[in-house]
Amino acid sequence: MAKAGEKTERMTRALREAGVRVTRQRQALLRVLTEAADHPDAAELHRRAQALDDTVSLATVYRTLSVLEREGVIQRHSFEQGGARFEVADPGHHDHIVDIDTGTIIEFRND
Secondary structure: OOOHHHHHHHHHHHHHHOOOOOOHHHHHHHHHHHHOOOOOOHHHHHHHHHHHOOOOOHHHHHHHHHHHHHOOOEEEEEOOOOOEEEEEOOOOOOEEEEOOOOOOEEEEOOO
16 A cells, blocks of 8 residues: 555645646645544534645545546445445555444455
């Protein structure tokens, strides 16, 4: 798996290539995405990004997620227990299991 700095650079490059300005607010969101050990939804990403920069809007989160997903640098997952969850795209394949009691998403590799 790529290091946080490499992931951030890949996402920054994808935004710029898509003609999207990399603002301070978007940089906060990119940091949150690269540091996330879980699979947060848009509302949770917004909450975490606002902790870094209180000017981050939910609209910015959704627009940025849309561009990053379209450019293939993040993945959107839809699990039965709720809305879309996001993670930085990993070049290696991995699967997910959702604990139905807690909602915890567990990653694993199974060749």
